[in-house]
Amino acid sequence: MPVADVNNYASIVMTQLKQDILSGFFKPGEKLLMSRLKERYQVGISPLREALSQLLVEQLVVVENQRGFKVHPISLEEMHDIYRSRAQIEQLCIGLAIERGDDEWEATILACAHKMQKYADCIQSQPQEWERRHQAFHTAIASGCQSPTLLQVRRSLYEKASRYRNLWLNKNMPDSSVFAVNQQQHQDLITALLQRDTQLAQQLIAEHLLSPSLLLGKNDSLK
Amino acid sequence: MPVADVNNYASIVMTQLKQDILSGFFKPGEKLLMSRLKERYQVGISPLREALSQLLVEQLVVVENQRGFKVHPISLEEMHDIYRSRAQIEQLCIGLAIERGDDEWEATILACAHKMQKYADCIQSQPQEWERRHQAFHTAIASGCQSPTLLQVRRSLYEKASRYRNLWLNKNMPDSSVFAVNQQQHQDLITALLQRDTQLAQQLIAEHLLSPSLLLGKNDSLK
DNA sequence: AATTGCAATAATGTCGACATTTTAATGTTT
DNA sequence: AAACATTAAAATGTCGACATTATTGCAATT
Numbered sequence: 001m002p003v004a005d006v007n008n009y010a011s012i013v014m015t016q017l018k019q020d021i022l023s024g025f026f027k028p029g030e031k032l033l034m035s036r037l038k039e040r041y042q043v044g045i046s047p048l049r050e051a052l053s054q055l056l057v058e059q060l061v062v063v064e065n066q067r068g069f070k071v072h073p074i075s076l077e078e079m080h081d082i083y084r085s086r087a088q089i090e091q092l093c094i095g096l097a098i099e100r101g102d103d104e105w106e107a108t109i110l111a112c113a114h115k116m117q118k119y120a121d122c123i124q125s126q127p128q129e130w131e132r133r134h135q136a137f138h139t140a141i142a143s144g145c146q147s148p149t150l151l152q153v154r155r156s157l158y159e160k161a162s163r164y165r166n167l168w169l170n171k172n173m174p175d176s177s178v179f180a181v182n183q184q185q186h187q188d189l190i191t192a193l194l195q196r197d198t199q200l201a202q203q204l205i206a207e208h209l210l211s212p213s214l215l216l217g218k219n220d221s222l223k
Numbered sequence: 224m225p226v227a228d229v230n231n232y233a234s235i236v237m238t239q240l241k242q243d244i245l246s247g248f249f250k251p252g253e254k255l256l257m258s259r260l261k262e263r264y265q266v267g268i269s270p271l272r273e274a275l276s277q278l279l280v281e282q283l284v285v286v287e288n289q290r291g292f293k294v295h296p297i298s299l300e301e302m303h304d305i306y307r308s309r310a311q312i313e314q315l316c317i318g319l320a321i322e323r324g325d326d327e328w329e330a331t332i333l334a335c336a337h338k339m340q341k342y343a344d345c346i347q348s349q350p351q352e353w354e355r356r357h358q359a360f361h362t363a364i365a366s367g368c369q370s371p372t373l374l375q376v377r378r379s380l381y382e383k384a385s386r387y388r389n390l391w392l393n394k395n396m397p398d399s400s401v402f403a404v405n406q407q408q409h410q411d412l413i414t415a416l417l418q419r420d421t422q423l424a425q426q427l428i429a430e431h432l433l434s435p436s437l438l439l440g441k442n443d444s445l446k
Numbered sequence: 447a448a449t450t451g452c453a454a455t456a457a458t459g460t461c462g463a464c465a466t467t468t469t470a471a472t473g474t475t476t
Numbered sequence: 477a478a479a480c481a482t483t484a485a486a487a488t489g490t491c492g493a494c495a496t497t498a499t500t501g502c503a504a505t506t
Contacts (some may be wrong), residue, residue: 007288008459010276034487044461046269047405049489053233057280059375066467066488067228079370085372088315148301149308152282153376231489257457267491272459289458289497 009043014051021060021071022163028074032061058156059115060163076216079164086157090142090209091202093154097144098198106143106194110139114192120183139184141193168186169212182208232266237274239264244283244294245386250299254422282381283386302387304314306436309380313365313432314425316377320367328367328415335360336413343406360409364416387424392435 017037020026037048052069055061061069097105116133123130134159142154185208192201240260243249258269275292278284284292286403320328339356346353358381396403408431 009460010272019231045271046460049233049269049273050276050459053276054280058275061480067469068488080371081370085370085376088373092311092315147304147308148310150381153308156373233489268459269490273489291458291498 010054012048013041013043013047013056015044015148017051018055018159021055022159022166024163024166026071027069028167030071032069032071034068037042038051047181059160061194068193073177074164074167079216082157082160082164083210086154086161087151087206087209089154089157090138090205093142093145093147093150094201094205095145095198096147096150097141098201099195100130100146101144103194108140109190109193112140113186117183117185120179123179141189147210165212168216232270233273233277236264236266237277238268240274241278241283241382244278245382245389247386247389249294250341251294251390252295254290255294257291260320282383297387297390299362302391302436303420304435305380305387309377311433312373312377312380313361313428314366316368316370316373317369317416317428318368318421318423320364321416321419321424321425324391324416325367326368328363331363332360332364332413332416335363339409340406343402346402364412388435394437 009160017026026032032052032152034045034048037046041048052063056063056069061073063069064090116130116137119126119133131197142151145151185204189201189204189208192204240249244346249255253273259269261267264271275284275286279286279292283295285295286292335356339353340361342349342353342356365374369372408427412424412427412431415427
C-alpha cells in the first residue's frame with residue numbers, strides 16, 4: 001500500500017548521478033572510479049554501469065575502452081552550441097504552442113507565472129525552489145506544442161544547459177538588476193503569447209534564453 | 224596488430240540490437256527475453272542490460288520494473304509527431320547550413336548527389352546501399368549547420384523514423400513514379416541550396432520528408 | 447464449465463568473483 | 477640525472493550464481 005512503485009537501482013542511481021554531474025559535484029573531465037561510485041551510491045557495479053550507459057547517450061559522460069567512464073568535458077563551443085540549439089527548439093515549441101494552445105494552456109501559464117512571481121523575494125534564500133518554479137513556467141508554455149518528441153529534446157537540452165549555468169554562469173545570479181530585467185521579459189513573453197504573436201514571442205524567448213550565455217564571449221578566460 | 228580498437232560488447236550489442244529493432248526483426252511491443260538475447264548475440268546479461276539501457280534513453284525499448292524490456296510500441300500519433308519534428312529539425316539545420324556553408328559544403332553535396340544518382344538504377348537490386356547514399360546526401364546538406372547538438376537530434380529522429388518506414392511505409396518503395404518525383408525533389412533542393420534560398424529550401428525539405436508519412440492518414444487501417 | 451488458489455517453473459535484477467588490461471612504482475642502464 | 481624496462485598494484489568488463497518477483501500450469505471448488 002505504500003506502493004511507491006519505485007524503479008530499480010539503476011534508474012535511481014542514474015537520477016542521482018545525473019544530478020551530481022549537473023550540479024558540478026563531479027567536475028567536467030573527472031574520472032568516475034567504480035570504487036568511488038559504489039561507495040557513494042551504495043550499489044554494486046551492475047546498476048552503476050547501466051546508469052552510466054544511459055548518461056552516455058545523454059552525453060553527460062564519456063567512455064574509453066578499458067579505461068572506464070569520465071564526466072563529459074565542457075567547452076565554450078559546446079556551451080554556445082547548446083544554448084543556440086535550445087533557443088531554436090524553444091522557438092519551435094512556442095510557435096506550435098501558439099497554434100495549438102487552448103484556454104487550458106493559457107490558464108496554466110498564468111498559474112505558473114503567479115507561483116513564480118510570488119517566489120521572487122525568496123530567490124536568495126531558496127534558489128532551487130525558485131528555479132523549479134521558473135522551469136515549471138517555461139515548461140507550461142512549451143507544453144502547448146503537444147509534441148512529445150520536441151518536448152523530450154527540449155528537456156535534454158535544458159539539462160545540459162543547466163550544467164553550464166551551474167558551472168559558469170551562476171556567479172552573478174543574485175544581481176537584482178539582471179533579475180528585474182528577467183521578470184520583465186517573462187511579462188512581455190506572456191503578453192505576446194496571449195496575443196498569439198508568434199514572431200514576437202519567438203524573438204523574446206530567444207533573447208531570454210541566450211542572454212546568460214552571451215556573458216561569456218569567445219575570448220573570456222575560463223577558470 | 225589487427226587492432227580494430229573495437230569497443231566493448233555492450234556497444235556492439237547495442238548497435239546490433241538497434242538494427243534488429245529498426246529493421247523490424249523484433250516487433251513493436253515484443254518482449255525481449257534475456258535468454259533469447261543471450262543466445263542471439265552470444266553475450267552475457269551484463270552487456271545486454273547496458274545495451275538495453277542505452278536504447279531505453281533513445282526510446283527504442285521500454286522497461287517495466289521486474290518485468291524486463293520490451294520493444295517500444297508504435298502508434299500513428301507517434302509516427303506523425305516524429306515525422307513532423309524531424310522535418311522541423313531538418314529545416315533548422317538547412318537554414319543554418321545556408322548561412323554557414325562554404326564551398327566545401329556545396330562540393331560535398333554535389334559529390335553525394337552524384338553518387339546517389341548513379342545508383343538510381345540499382346535501387347531494386349541493392350536497396351540498402353541506395354538508402355546509404357540517400358542518407359549520405361541528406362546528411363551532407365545538414366552537416367553544413369555545424370551544430371553537433373542539432374545533428375545529434377537529427378540522427379536520433381532519423382533512426383526512429385526509419386523504423387516506421389521499414390514497418391509501414393516500405394510496401395510501395397519500388398513505385399517508379401514516386402521515385403521519379405523523389406529524384407526531382409532532390410534536384411530542386413540542390414538548386415535552392417546553391418542559390419541560398421532559405422525559405423524555398425525549407426519548404427522543399429519539409430515536403431520531401433513528410434510525403435511518405437502522409438500516405439498513412441489518421442483513419443487508415445494498420446497491419 | 448468457469449473461476450479461484452496453490453505449486454512449480456521461469457525470468458528479472460543484483461552481487462561477488464575472475465580474467466584482462468591499464469596504471470603506478472621500482473629498479474636498471476646509458 | 478633522465479629514459480627505459482620490468483614488476484606490482486589497481487581498475488575495468490564480463491560471466492555465473494543467487495535471491496526476489498512474476499508467470500504459468502494444474503487441481504480443487506462453486
